[in-house]
Amino acid sequence: MSNLALIAMLLMLMALAYHLGLTRSRAVASHRDVRLHSRPGYYGTLVALWCGLPAFALFLLWSLFAAQLVDTLVVQQLPVDLVASLSDRELQTLMRRIAALADGRGVAGGGSPEELAAAAHMARLETIGQLSLAAVTAVVAVVGLVFARRRISPHWQARNHVERVITIALGASSAIAIFTTIGIVLSMLGEALRFFSFIHPADFFFGTVWNPRFSSAGAGAQGQFGLLPLLWGTLMVSVIALLVAIPVGLMTAIYMAEYASPWLRSVAKPIIEILAGIPTIVYGFFALTVIGPFLSMLGDLVGINIRTTSAMTAGIAMGIMIIPFVSSLSDDIITQVPKSLRDGALGLGATKSETIRQVVLPAALPGIVGAFLLAASRAIGETMIVVLAAGNNPVLHANPFEAVSTITVTIVNQLTGDMDFASPQSLVAFALGLTLFVITLGLNVIALVVVRKYRQQYE
Amino acid sequence: MDTSTHSPSQAPSAATPSVSLGNGESRISRAKDKVKLKAESVDVFYGDTQAIKSIDLDIFENEVLAFIGPSGCGKSTFLRCLNRMNDTIDICRVEGRITLDGKDIYAPERDVVLLRAQVGIVFQKPNPFPKSIYENIAYGPRLHGLAKRKAELDDIVESSLRRAGLWEEVKDRLDKPGTGLSGGQQQRLCIARTVAVSPDVILMDEPCSALDPIATAKVEQLIDELSESYTIVMVTHNMQQAARVADRTAFFHMGDLVEVDSTDNIFTNPQDQRTHDYITGRFG
Numbered sequence A: 001m002s003n004l005a006l007i008a009m010l011l012m013l014m015a016l017a018y019h020l021g022l023t024r025s026r027a028v029a030s031h032r033d034v035r036l037h038s039r040p041g042y043y044g045t046l047v048a049l050w051c052g053l054p055a056f057a058l059f060l061l062w063s064l065f066a067a068q069l070v071d072t073l074v075v076q077q078l079p080v081d082l083v084a085s086l087s088d089r090e091l092q093t094l095m096r097r098i099a100a101l102a103d104g105r106g107v108a109g110g111g112s113p114e115e116l117a118a119a120a121h122m123a124r125l126e127t128i129g130q131l132s133l134a135a136v137t138a139v140v141a142v143v144g145l146v147f148a149r150r151r152i153s154p155h156w157q158a159r160n161h162v163e164r165v166i167t168i169a170l171g172a173s174s175a176i177a178i179f180t181t182i183g184i185v186l187s188m189l190g191e192a193l194r195f196f197s198f199i200h201p202a203d204f205f206f207g208t209v210w211n212p213r214f215s216s217a218g219a220g221a222q223g224q225f226g227l228l229p230l231l232w233g234t235l236m237v238s239v240i241a242l243l244v245a246i247p248v249g250l251m252t253a254i255y256m257a258e259y260a261s262p263w264l265r266s267v268a269k270p271i272i273e274i275l276a277g278i279p280t281i282v283y284g285f286f287a288l289t290v291i292g293p294f295l296s297m298l299g300d301l302v303g304i305n306i307r308t309t310s311a312m313t314a315g316i317a318m319g320i321m322i323i324p325f326v327s328s329l330s331d332d333i334i335t336q337v338p339k340s341l342r343d344g345a346l347g348l349g350a351t352k353s354e355t356i357r358q359v360v361l362p363a364a365l366p367g368i369v370g371a372f373l374l375a376a377s378r379a380i381g382e383t384m385i386v387v388l389a390a391g392n393n394p395v396l397h398a399n400p401f402e403a404v405s406t407i408t409v410t411i412v413n414q415l416t417g418d419m420d421f422a423s424p425q426s427l428v429a430f431a432l433g434l435t436l437f438v439i440t441l442g443l444n445v446i447a448l449v450v451v452r453k454y455r456q457q458y459e
Numbered sequence B: 001m002d003t004s005t006h007s008p009s010q011a012p013s014a015a016t017p018s019v020s021l022g023n024g025e026s027r028i029s030r031a032k033d034k035v036k037l038k039a040e041s042v043d044v045f046y047g048d049t050q051a052i053k054s055i056d057l058d059i060f061e062n063e064v065l066a067f068i069g070p071s072g073c074g075k076s077t078f079l080r081c082l083n084r085m086n087d088t089i090d091i092c093r094v095e096g097r098i099t100l101d102g103k104d105i106y107a108p109e110r111d112v113v114l115l116r117a118q119v120g121i122v123f124q125k126p127n128p129f130p131k132s133i134y135e136n137i138a139y140g141p142r143l144h145g146l147a148k149r150k151a152e153l154d155d156i157v158e159s160s161l162r163r164a165g166l167w168e169e170v171k172d173r174l175d176k177p178g179t180g181l182s183g184g185q186q187q188r189l190c191i192a193r194t195v196a197v198s199p200d201v202i203l204m205d206e207p208c209s210a211l212d213p214i215a216t217a218k219v220e221q222l223i224d225e226l227s228e229s230y231t232i233v234m235v236t237h238n239m240q241q242a243a244r245v246a247d248r249t250a251f252f253h254m255g256d257l258v259e260v261d262s263t264d265n266i267f268t269n270p271q272d273q274r275t276h277d278y279i280t281g282r283f284g
Helices: A003-031 A040-077 A080-085 A088-102 A113-151 A158-198 A201-206 A228-259 A262-277 A280-302 A311-336 A339-347 A352-381 A384-389 A407-415 A424-458 B012-018 B024-030 B075-081 B112-118 B133-143 B150-163 B183-195 B213-226 B239-245 B263-268 B273-279
Strands: B035-046 B049-060 B064-068 B092-100 B119-122 B201-205 B231-235 B248-253 B256-262
Touching: A003 A040, A003 A113, A040 A088, A040 A113, A040 A158, A088 A113, A158 A201, A158 A424, A228 A262, A228 A311, A228 A352, A228 A407, A262 A311, A280 A311, A280 A384, A311 A352, A311 A384, A339 A352, A339 B119, A339 B183, A352 A424, A352 B133, A384 A407, A407 A424, B035 B075, B035 B231, B049 B075, B049 B231, B049 B256, B064 B075, B064 B239, B075 B092, B075 B201, B075 B231, B075 B248, B112 B119, B119 B183, B133 B150, B133 B183, B150 B183, B150 B213, B183 B201, B183 B213, B213 B231, B213 B239, B239 B263, B248 B263, B248 B273, B256 B263, B256 B273, B263 B273
Parallel strands: B064 B231, B064 B248, B119 B201, B201 B231
Antiparallel strands: B035 B049, B035 B092, B248 B256
């Protein structure tokens, strides 16, 4: 019985349990002429939960540990001298081959007799496992059902129990997101620490040269992993992007919030927000094929040498991409400024633009700064546009018309193609990722604090 | 001091003697006869709904005129017509003629910015700007270039705060945010802010409805003092307040101006049955 069929069976049992709980609670209510504590639906739900949850928990536990158990049993079955002669890695390979044979997928060169025997054993174990799992799950489900159904009485506080289960389920869902974040950070941290066992942190954080030779060049060629050129490139591209996005986005927001007619607003706002929905790779080749050549033509006209792929090209494309972030968030915040403040300024004889500049914007400023910071963290983490349009040139220089490289681009470069996760050339990606994470996390925290402070003012 | 507790069954003559008019007698003597603002058959529409129906009203210089009436009767709407605050509402349309010192305020060549400097407004809810106390007052004078030097501006700020009776309370913390003041202080700050641009007329839209009784008493006293130098038009839900501070009172009902007369007459001898019913608490 496959896992899918098992789950389907469980769901059907739960539906049955719900129905039984429902009818049973109604019967109890009518027979004894008493008031039940909860509505019948709650008893039905609770019986279904008693039927489904323990069985499902068992199923999950089994899925987590069954494979390991089977592996252990199969290894025990293998000739002892064979196991002893193999290294850990070779043993893993052997187990993969056996698993492939057991699944009927076959392996290169056919299997040796030992492998075939082991595979047959494994297949047998797995079948037994599946069948016993199905049987045990069904028994647990039915026991849960019967137990819960018998407990139905006017005093059983079904509604409260169901509420508690819902609370736990909601809490567990949010815990998943939190634990995933923690897990990601820890895994990055672990790999980054391995990287720092090769390269001294000072050389990484304060190094001015980025030249990670390929690992194939041999152990002697360690390369130089200076973060600064990448950080500088990231900052340059992001600052250019913000210089594009902040004025345009803010003015868009002011127009949309204060001047546009409801009709124009209803049409224009979704169109602007479409900008945020365009895949970044598309912005990347837009930058490469339109913005870059245009800039370099412009450079020819005024006699400056502008490269097609440069910090400027990537920055402008990225700026266009984050316009909707700035405009949408700022728009919301400007709209939140109470009308009474506008009336106050207008009532003193301020013009509309005076009111906006001198009263509305200062009042909205903390929120708008929050919007800018969120846009900035978005720009710093952006990858595809810079991969295509920034020119991938990790060198420290101050000319925005020259090619640069950023932290994200470098992570892509270090983690594509053949990798050896034991070499600093690959591990550096984790150190870079961690740096990036810390920077954007910092910006987000500042943005959140600023926005929250602003909210307190008007609620 | 209390009109609203009269039982509906009481006859008007029995009801009226208990209405206290405060210093109403002295106020009437102060009312001047020069027309400051004049409304002639003014209609106001919100979209297709007519909120104000053909109102004619003369407002005299240096008087305190109170608008009373049940909610939604159009008194605030009419008040906001007097300095064109209704311009900020897209669907609002004003017809008819309103003149300030004989000049049409809705004339195309009229500058609404200058009009609002001349006819200031104080709102229901105190709305200080999220700036310092000083900057709140200085905002209007700066806007209109009333002060050439810092010292002049300081003078305006001080005299405005003194007029609003707030100077002694805030003189040591002019650089603190205006939003940090108490509700009553905030409202007096808003009045000082309006006074700072030296208007001729001050409109007040239920200036005390968000304040506690003590703060209300202070604002009422302030209105009394300000009426020496300004024409004041106020909307109020509180009939005792109208009785205490207004020279004349206008009763609005369903978009009509039912009756306008000296406050005394409105509360003791209303001519219209609707006015009578309202001031004796039969509806409202």
